[in-house]
Amino acid sequence: MFDRKHNCVVVVGAQWGDEGKGKLVDVLAEKTDLVVRYQGGANAGHTVVVGDRHFVLHQIPSGILHQEVRCIVGNGVVLDPETFFAELDQLGAQGIDISGRLLVSERAHLVLPYHQLLDQVSERTQQIGTTGRGIGPAYEDKIGRRGIRVADLCRADRARGLLTQGVARANALLEMLGAAERANLEEHLALGERLGARLAPITTDTGLVVHTALREGKRVLLEGAQGAMLDVDHGTYPFVTSSTTTASGAAVGAGIGPTEIDGVLGVVKAYTTRVGNGPLPTLAGGALEERLRQLGGEFGTTTGRPRRCGWFDAPVVRYSVRVNGLTGLAVTKLDVLDTFETIPVATGYRIEGGGTSEMPGDVELLERAVPIYEELKGWQRDITGARTLADLPPEARAYLDRLQDLAGAPIRYVSVGTRRDQIIET
Ligand code: GDP
Ligand code: IMO
């Protein structure tokens, strides 16, 4: 993805999240100077496997495991300071030296315990199936112009006043919602004092850091969280997250202009999964679904919930190519399909009697969509040792060719296992 003309690349999820963005970012980070998370928060769970060690990153960019790479939590992220520092300390305990390599935007909004409480209480009626990490309420406060930002927490006096107002408002909302729980002001003030002091030294105008790096010809990778179908505008609303997960959000959330971005890599599983509520047209169901789940280890990285599993959905990925402006695809977890005799791929939907290959904007129509499947031949061989396209069985190559044709974007990477070296560059 990187060359002399491509210094700034976005990596996004092109389905419903958990496509393997963490692995791709880790692989690409080897050729990168700076990795920036630009939206979402601790709802994300990005797995990186290095040798026999597993790392799960929720808020810290997946480039952090490369000692030479600098990382940024951008202004578009909603930062939960408590779990952020827990994650940082955990990495330190695992021997990852982070000193001087991680910066946080002074403009990033905070996720506080009262946001988590509101998220959990809202779920009792809304039932989006959120991760319960306070993401929706924190973005509501941001857009409602009553959020608390990192810069505020770093100034003790201002933080006290804002936290007092925030807790009071949250408690009024909780009362209105008929919930018994209340946010505790002392807890919030103590958190503000403890973590504001810890945040201050690593806080800066990170947009300027990214801009300067690009001016100096450095390579910058913008790491998306979630996936296109969870985008607040383009996803299966209301069963979405509360941020712009598509590539257009990368410039805003990293603090640069859209003209800086040179390429967009969409990460797609060779099949489809979804965690949380909302439609999943290609759901496999029954024993086949369970087989995909077990073979793919399809359990939520953040919540441990079983992910619903189904077949590759071409309308989803084609739509994702369109709304993200994808310049390339990375197909992951192809090895999970190693043992299947035939593999269904959805080329379109039948909705209320009519055929379509486009994504309906009305979620109820998508609930009623019946996929039109094409059966592709499986390869029934272990491909985890493949390192070039030529190493793949002809059926696996035919499968990839078909996915590429249906999606309408070139496949640039194929991942055949969890480890760093299990990657094919096409
Ligand atoms: P992310 O949120 O997009 O970073 O993805 P997650 O980390 O939540 O989920 C992807 C899971 O698939 C992780 O457990 C990865 O270790 C694993 N994974 C990534 N690529 C591959 C692959 O090519 N093959 C297999 N078998 N597992 C993979
Ligand atoms: P990564 O970055 C998969 C889903 C939740 C729920 C919806 C809204 O690891 O791909 P939220 O807590 O964001 O308000 O929940 O979005 N969701 C994810 N699903 N991967 C994620 O992140 C997700 N982040 C949120 O399950 O359906």
Ligand code: MG
């Ligand atoms: Mg994940």
